[in-house]
Amino acid sequence: MTNVLGIHIGHDSSVALVRDGRIVADAAEERFTRIKHYCGLPIHALDYCLRSCDLSMADIDVVAIPTAASLPDLNFLLDLKGSRREPVSTRRFVLDTVRTILGRQQRRPPLYLKRFPLAERTEIVHVEHHLAHAASAYYTSGRREKQLIVTMDGAGDGYSVCIWRGENGKIMPLEKFPTSGSLGWFYSNVTEALGWWHGDGEGKTMGLAPYGDASKAKGVLEGFYPKFGDGRLVKPHRFLGASYWNEAGAIQWHFDDADEIRQLVERYGRESIAAEAQRILEEQTKEIIFPWMEKEKTANLSCAGGVFLNVKLNQRLWESGKIAHHHIYPNAGDSGLAAGAALYAYYQAHPDAPINKIEDLYWGPSYSDDEIERILRLRNLSYRRVENIEEFTARQLANGRIVGWFQGRMESGPRALGNRSILMSANRPENKDILNARVKFREAFRPFCPSLLWEYRGDYLERPRDEFFMITSFDCRPAKRSQVPAVVHVDGTVRPQTVKQDFNPRFWKLLCEFGRLTGEPLLLNTSFNLMGEPIVCHPREAIRCFCDCGLDLLVLSNFVLQKDGG
Numbered sequence: 243m244t245n246v247l248g249i250h251i252g253h254d255s256s257v258a259l260v261r262d263g264r265i266v267a268d269a270a271e272e273r274f275t276r277i278k279h280y281c282g283l284p285i286h287a288l289d290y291c292l293r294s295c296d297l298s299m300a301d302i303d304v305v306a307i308p309t310a311a312s313l314p315d316l317n318f319l320l321d322l323k324g325s326r327r328e329p330v331s332t333r334r335f336v337l338d339t340v341r342t343i344l345g346r347q348q349r350r351p352p353l354y355l356k357r358f359p360l361a362e363r364t365e366i367v368h369v370e371h372h373l374a375h376a377a378s379a380y381y382t383s384g385r386r387e388k389q390l391i392v393t394m395d396g397a398g399d400g401y402s403v404c405i406w407r408g409e410n411g412k413i414m415p416l417e418k419f420p421t422s423g424s425l426g427w428f429y430s431n432v433t434e435a436l437g438w439w440h441g442d443g444e445g446k447t448m449g450l451a452p453y454g455d456a457s458k459a460k461g462v463l464e465g466f467y468p469k470f471g472d473g474r475l476v477k478p479h480r481f482l483g484a485s486y487w488n489e490a491g492a493i494q495w496h497f498d499d500a501d502e503i504r505q506l507v508e509r510y511g512r513e514s515i516a517a518e519a520q521r522i523l524e525e526q527t528k529e530i531i532f533p534w535m536e537k538e539k540t541a542n543l544s545c546a547g548g549v550f551l552n553v554k555l556n557q558r559l560w561e562s563g564k565i566a567h568h569h570i571y572p573n574a575g576d577s578g579l580a581a582g583a584a585l586y587a588y589y590q591a592h593p594d595a596p597i598n599k600i601e602d603l604y605w606g607p608s609y610s611d612d613e614i615e616r617i618l619r620l621r622n623l624s625y626r627r628v629e630n631i632e633e634f635t636a637r638q639l640a641n642g643r644i645v646g647w648f649q650g651r652m653e654s655g656p657r658a659l660g661n662r663s664i665l666m667s668a669n670r671p672e673n674k675d676i677l678n679a680r681v682k683f684r685e686a687f688r689p690f691c692p693s694l695l696w697e698y699r700g701d702y703l704e705r706p707r708d709e710f711f712m713i714t715s716f717d718c719r720p721a722k723r724s725q726v727p728a729v730v731h732v733d734g735t736v737r738p739q740t741v742k743q744d745f746n747p748r749f750w751k752l753l754c755e756f757g758r759l760t761g762e763p764l765l766l767n768t769s770f771n772l773m774g775e776p777i778v779c780h781p782r783e784a785i786r787c788f789c790d791c792g793l794d795l796l797v798l799s800n801f802v803l804q805k806d807g808g
């Protein structure tokens with residue numbers, strides 16, 4: 243048995259545990275601290291990963307860190323001594339010295355902060371940022387044979403786009419582009435100019451884009467993004483004036499480009515600028531990926547890095563018809579780095595081990611019925627236990643109720659996949675507005691996603707493929723658009739989770755029951771949180787959310803809380 247612990251400290255701090263090549267626990271620290279994109283030490287996530295597998299630090303064979311840089315924060319998190327200590331950079335040493343001379347405080351942890359002392363036998367390995375992204379894609383693809391791996395994000399360890407070959411259990415670098423090739427930063431700068439958080443609000447830009455006409459802003463973003471041609475960076479872009487703001491434990495970046503783009507937003511309109519940014523992202527990414535697929539003579543593509551959270555980009559790549567096997571690691575942003583680094587370390591030692599295809603992302607905490615009932619009693623809440631919870635909940639949903647659905651292990655990554663979900667019927671167009679007004683309080687233009695039975699994917703999706711994680715959008719079949727209008731975006735697309743019985747039997751049964759009652763085995767599924775908050779993790783957070791918005795029902799395992807008492 244090999245236990246590898248991946249620890250990512252930074253934007254979206256997270257910890258993952260890989261046992262014999264499989265991810266068995268993975269959680270972002272934000273779910274415990276309740277601060278979205280939390281960037282501090284992942285103490286709770288580390289504690290969770292060990293406890294969930296009944297392990298102590300003495301059982302860990304390797305600790306994998308997804309950065310090539312030294313990470314002095316590990317010195318106190320892992321209580322590193324002597325030659326194992328992470329070196330302090332010259333810059334930080336000088337800054338610390340100056341602060342000491344000036345009598346200022348230095349950043350040091352208090353005694354009561356929990357440490358996880360590293361065992362003597364445990365090895366520490368550093369895995370370069372993009373290599374960790376690449377490993378998260380390749381080693382969860384289920385395929386050993388040759389494939390192109392592409393990683394794209396804002397920046398990590400000095401790179402923004404990296405091209406790799408995955409073959410026979412090994413990952414080889416083919417090309418790396420520096421931060422002057424960052425399409426991620428470009429898209430985030432547009433996002434900031436539109437008034438949203440760089441590193442969080444990019445999904446809003448993507449959701450807004452179909453409302454605009456890119457031709458009305460064609461060319462106006464020239465000079466704000468790098469250009470690629472035939473797989474090469476032909477026109478780098480100098481991103482100037484990069485700075486960051488640490489607000490309540492999470493990094494928020496700012497680039498001077500955003501100031502200038504904001505003036506274009508005022509001139510050409512929000513929708514058209516968003517549409518043009520999306521067009522550029524798609525066009526430039528194709529200029530990177532397709533030439534490299536040709537050079538490598540492969541039709542297999544695996545992707546990771548925050549840029550690939552853009553489901554429309556993924557749709558365009560898939561629709562090209564050039565890809566035979568298309569895999570995107572669903573936790574594509576930096577919260578997936580811990581798992582990627584741990585997978586890489588494992589396969590370095592075991593290159594001949596089978597590469598497993600991930601079937602679900604249920605790697606977070608779960609709570610037993612006894613625990614949930616204790617939590618409910620403590621709060622003096624009236625509740626009842628329902629045996630056939632799927633049939634009961636389906637009836638409530640068919641009657642138009644909005645349900646908080648809390649089951650089993652929490653999902654990793656940014657999407658709710660039926661264990662920490664808010665559910666509603668998608669069969670009436672007004673449900674989207676009702677949900678926004680009563681529960682989610684988010685921008686009206688943003689689409690909601692469907693979860694549907696895998697067996698019926700061909701009824702709803704054009705050119706479907708297995709899509710279990712809401713990481714690619716598809717055109718909705720015209721005949722179905724009016725049947726499930728609350729989850730069809732203005733451009734006729736949907737971003738689905740197809741649900742297989744084996745992967746989530748309870749959620750699958752709920753969809754079956756709902757389909758039996760309404761004729762549509764599909765539900766609107768949005769993450770169980772309020773706008774700006776991380777997805778709920780613990781039952782108490784689900785209860786708070788239930789009380790704090792217009793949810794009609796809360797279903798925690800088999801327990802039901804109902805506001806109207808019905």
Ligand SMILES: [Fe+2]
Nearest residue numbers: 395398548576
């Ligand atoms: Fe990254």
